[in-house]
Amino acid sequence: MPISDWQSLDTIEHLKRLDRPGFAAELLRxxxxxxxxxxxxxRKIALGGIDPDEARSDLAHRWGLRFFL
Incomplete structure (x- = not known):
């Protein structure tokens, strides 16, 4: 994403309204x-070469993500 998109007034206003998890999700995406x-x-999950739960857990661990239910 171009830096100019991050500096637009619309984007800045949108980011200001987010809570911490929402802001983190915006940065991550x-x-x-x-x-x-x-x-x-x-792709690995779709090919059937890895357990889906394990793959998602590994992804979350690599990126320091926690999901609270």
Missing amino acids: RNVAYRRDYANTL
Whole structure:
């Protein structure tokens, strides 16, 4: 994502309204390395070469993610 998108007034106002988890999610979804890792994980799951729960858990661990239910 171009830096100019991060600096637009609309984007800044949107980010200001987010809670911490929402802000973290916005940053993560814009991270090229995370998106690549996520896509690779989904591809491995789709090919059946890895347990889906284990793959998602490994992805979360690599990126320091925690999901509270």
